[in-house]
Amino acid sequence: MDLPRLLDGRLKIRHLVLIDALSRQGSVVGAAAELHITQPVATRSLRDIESLLSVELYERGPRGITPTIFGTAFTEHARAVLAQLNQAGRHVVELADADRGTVSVGTHLAGSNVLLPQAIANLKSTRPLLTVVVREGTPDVLLTELEAGRIDVIVGRLTSPSTSTVLRIPLYEEYVEVFAGAGHPLCDAAELDLADLADYPWILPGSETALRHELEESFARAGVRLPDNRVEATSFLTVRELLRRTETVAVLPGLIGRGDALLRPLPVELSRVGHSVGLTLAAGRSLSPAGRALLDSLRRVAEQQLAGESHAPG
Numbered sequence: 001m002d003l004p005r006l007l008d009g010r011l012k013i014r015h016l017v018l019i020d021a022l023s024r025q026g027s028v029v030g031a032a033a034e035l036h037i038t039q040p041v042a043t044r045s046l047r048d049i050e051s052l053l054s055v056e057l058y059e060r061g062p063r064g065i066t067p068t069i070f071g072t073a074f075t076e077h078a079r080a081v082l083a084q085l086n087q088a089g090r091h092v093v094e095l096a097d098a099d100r101g102t103v104s105v106g107t108h109l110a111g112s113n114v115l116l117p118q119a120i121a122n123l124k125s126t127r128p129l130l131t132v133v134v135r136e137g138t139p140d141v142l143l144t145e146l147e148a149g150r151i152d153v154i155v156g157r158l159t160s161p162s163t164s165t166v167l168r169i170p171l172y173e174e175y176v177e178v179f180a181g182a183g184h185p186l187c188d189a190a191e192l193d194l195a196d197l198a199d200y201p202w203i204l205p206g207s208e209t210a211l212r213h214e215l216e217e218s219f220a221r222a223g224v225r226l227p228d229n230r231v232e233a234t235s236f237l238t239v240r241e242l243l244r245r246t247e248t249v250a251v252l253p254g255l256i257g258r259g260d261a262l263l264r265p266l267p268v269e270l271s272r273v274g275h276s277v278g279l280t281l282a283a284g285r286s287l288s289p290a291g292r293a294l295l296d297s298l299r300r301v302a303e304q305q306l307a308g309e310s311h312a313p314g
Contacts, residue, residue, distance in 0.1 A: 027064035083149025101290030106142035154280035159210040170276040171302035203250035
């Protein structure tokens with residue numbers, strides 16, 4: 001099989017943008033709507049790319065499209081190219097005006113309540129004109145955004161080692177604990193186990209998260225069924241209000257729960273459920289000056305306030 005000629009002018013940046021959208025949306029209709037083009041234009045552009053590569057990038061089905069092995073591989077490279085172009089444009093702008101710049105950071109529950117806000121506050125005290133864009137999402141969604149260059153760094157729980165495309169840097173270790181609102185009937189209990197909480201409503205992380213699987217294992221080891229009366233949520237504001245207003249219980253990172261005067265930790269043993277909080281970066285991609293400034297601030301906050309602390313239950 002001859003190598004496709006991708007630098008002869010036929011492959012356009014709009015083709016790469018389309019591939020990114022198709023792989024995220026899972027349909028030509030969804031990708032076309034996102035890119036504000038018609039479906040026939042999107043279909044024709046996809047055929048042009050497949051003709052250039054001499055392979056099928058997607059399997060067509062009644063419910064949409066699914067990337068083939070070729071599509072998965074080409075999507076990864078397309079996103080890497082788009083990310084580098086985004087980074088190049090921002091780098092040039094920041095070199096022209098060193099006091100300004102923009103850095104985009106993705107975050108999920110762990111790290112979003114303590115580490116990231118403190119790092120942003122410290123950074124803005126010295127560079128007030130630098131813009132920080134914070135995006136919340138599930139780990140999988142944020143990873144896709146990182147690969148495509150739409151965010152520069154993810155701050156949150158680390159559940160996997162570094163790979164050839166993703167660099168994960170741990171900053172500190174943190175345990176999760178069971179929390180309830182300050183007026184919960186069990187707040188004054190000296191010792192509890194999961195069976196004691198079986199009849200209360202629970203808030204659990206989504207089924208797609210690593211923490212959810214670890215909690216399911218904890219329930220199984222304790223011989224307790226996963227609560228039928230439950231809400232699945234990762235938004236801290238939603239979790240906090242439910243805990244405050246009802247007799248719901250939830251599992252939260254220790255730093256988040258213990259830092260809120262309206263919440264109380266319950267004496268339930270979850271010693272096997274802990275994690276590293278840290279940074280996730282795109283391997284091999286250089287950060288802009290604004291991105292490096294935020295990383296430096298995150299590391300300083302971790303070293304000054306969090307390093308060496310063990311936020312275990314009790």
